Amino acid sequence: MGYIYSLPMIFTAIGAVLCLSRSMYFEEFVSVISALATVVVTGTVVFLPDFSNGFLYIDGLSKIMLIMISAIYTSTVIFSTTYMKYIENPLFEKNFYYFLMNLFAFTMFFTVSVNNFGLMWVGVEATTVTSALLVATENNESSMEATWRYIIIVSSGLIISLLSNVFIYSATHTLSLSMLMSMKVTNAGKILTLGSMMAIVGYGTKAGIFPMHTWLPDVHGKAPAPVSAIFSGVLLPVALYVMARILQIVPVESVRIFSFALGFLTVLIAAVLMVAQGHYKRLFAYSTMENMGMALIGLSLGKYAFIGAIILLISHAFAKSSAFFLTGNVLAKYKSHKMTDVKGISKRMPFTAYTLMFSSMAVTGTPPFGTFIGEFMIIYGMLLNFPLFYTLTLVGFLALAFIAVNFKIGKMIFSESDGEMMERKRVGRIVPMVNTSLAFLVVFLIPQIQEILSKGMIR
Amino acid sequence: MLLIFLSILQLFYVLLLSPLIFGIFSKFEERIESKKGPSIFQPYYDLFKLFRKQVVVPEVSSPFFHVVPYVEFALYSLLTLVLPIITAFPLEFGPTVDFIGGGLIFGAAALLKKIASLDSRSNYSHLGVSRAASMGALAEPITVLIFIMLGVISKTNNPYIINNVLQTSSSWYLSLTHWFVAAAFFMILLVETGKLPIEHHSTAELGMIDQAMDLEYSGMDLAFYKWGGYIKKFLLMSVFVNVYTVPFFVPMKYNLSSIAIYTGIHFLKLLGLVISMGLLEESISKFRLFKNFDYMAISFSLAFLSFLAFYTTNGGF
Amino acid sequence: MEKFFALIGFFEILLVLFMQWEVYTKKIITTFSIASYTIAVFLFYLGIMENKYLVVILAVLTAGVRGFFIPWFMKKRIVRDPWREREIKPTISTALSILISLSVVIFAYVLYRITFYDSVHLSDGSIPIALILQGVFLMISRRNAFIQLIGYMMMENAIFLFEGYLFPALPFIVEAGVILDLIGIIAIAGIVVKMMKNSTTDSNEFDELKG
Incomplete structure (x- = not known):
């Protein structure tokens, strides 16, 4: 019976191995097939x-x-099939790109399904190994520098979390998730508390949480669009998943307050830095940081806010991946990262323009989208636990982020421009559109999400 | 009475042999560089010649300038009476000061030298004084830290007792704490004796520190100044070998023949130190002046690590 | 065993202080290689004495990858004359960075005493924590990619020392070690080589990566 749960890993691993062969379009075909197969398997697993x-x-x-x-892996692979031709002078062959992408998906599946903190750490660190070169795909000086910062900052953060593994092990004498979950730690000693805090900081590096977030905007700004999308959409939530596990096994007040504070500061800093951004990919990167901060707040508060955080993560994954795909479209045609160089998208690339408008509204938590419901539940949880002042501050900064993103993107979309039409064809339009609408459709699945979270399956 | 006799013996031993050590040192270095080198008695010839020369004093200086070399010589001679050089039991004047007191006398002599050099109103001397003062300001706390660590080891500040503890207890002698202290003191020793990574003995004023300070002295003043310098270095080296690194064979009980034998052994120990310092000096080059502070930081780290080693290896606070 | 560990540990701390002191990249690489070999020897001895084959594997990994391969590869890749490759303007002045590195060691000791000591009862267990923090500081204080990587590898060495000595029963440590080494190899293979070709370029073209 157990084999079905490991099928996503097996499919991606097989896909990765097959991608090593060099025949025309074979690697794209294999990757899409294995991605779709994982969707089917994970779709059945919920039942x-x-x-x-x-x-x-x-x-x-x-x-x-x-x-x-x-889901995000599938859309990324499909988007990549037509996007890769816009990268001039890539660092490696196309099949190696798909090989790394499949391996990257494999490490993420591995991380979320293993039963051991040691292996979970191995999985998270392996995502760094497999994704480092993906960031450098564009093969120019600044993307190299971004990759370097990614490797060095993230891996030293992860060494802190390896140390936290040691701390947790020395306090509980096990790293097995199922044993730790049944242990119900209520009165954690100094070592366990310190270990959990180190884990929050360490995995927080990977999730773009405040003290060690500095790699995030660089990497999202310089990586090719599909890679930014999969980073923002699922890689950071995978790191948050480990933090959620830590918060589940060590439900201690001090750890919760600590992670709440880190999430709060992340939102604040991201919102302030968003106002000053002049590069649209970096703008979305900071928006990712803000959403991760919100999700961490939700995870630390527990109960409804926890469900809110999960809803936020799901709809954000769809919306933000769509937003990054679209910035990829814009970059491919306008050839500039700067907002001032990009004018009048609505005239020249109408499909991209309107999808981008909706997805940027989605990532900032505008009402019809799932992100709004998620943020609403988190803020409600905060009102129950903290004085009104904190909530108002947070809402103020969220509003600041909302204005910053939508104003700047709106200016890019609706300004005047007299260039000719240069819209992308089929895949480049459809994938972002599907993802943006999924970010909205999540709203209808909230009861099911809650059921999965509380009972473990849908009957 | 015998203690007084031994004190006088020790005094003469130091006064007479200290120039010889430096004669041997320079001869050894020149031999390594495949040169013939001066005689090992060259420092004596120099001193002898200086004693016969006329004393010339800068017009602008005060009488203080003229007095300092004699006071300095006296202070260093006083120190020879209180430090363990040929015996490991206190001599007649031993009880008057402990390690901190000895450090204070060293400091007083250094201060007088600096003031006198300022008094000479020579630009080069001022240059040397400011450099020596900034190095000294950093070396002093390290020295104090070293003394405190020795105090931790022996529970006293008396150099004789420290020697006895290290001589008898092999666990202390082999401890990390002790060797960190010894390493830190060796680095300070190189600073205080003006050896190579810090100071080069040439006439280039860019790197001068201590040499720049005696530029205006002449005749008998200079002779006493230099002799005092030899004694100071000799004392520091004796403390280094007798207390820090090889505290063995130093007679702990009164026994005239063993003291006589040890006097020879002590000279051999110093020769060993001189050879190792000579080899070091031949194999490294001088730091730029501002890099000296990095060197001091390392030396401070060593002294502090000995604290940490004490706490970690002895079960902590 | 405890004395031997203290000796090795303080030796490592001294070596990291020496790396902070040094400006020439080649000497730092050599120092790092010595540090790795020393740790490998200790872990090997520990594994043989206490009959734990996992610790022996850690020792072999340490010696092979971080003692030999990475330093060798780095030295090969120094583009200009090896003796001339150095950090021209460190972010933090050398003397200050030595002192900060020292205070980091003291901080680690205090941290260890208030958390771990009650349950572990090994007084010198703070040394690996100190080495980890020193590695972090080495990375922060230098801009040269080689030295940053060495800081990271030093953290890794310290982790191995920590687990080999204090928690040899920790699960999946070998897997973790392999992954950590992979990171290092990926880093130097893919990135450093590219970056070093233009190590003299001005940082103006990274304007986009600010803020």
């Missing part, structure tokens, strides 16, 4: 009961993560 053995641990949270990863 199956929870499962855990020595190696795997699948509960409601893991299932949601599996679905998210497979």
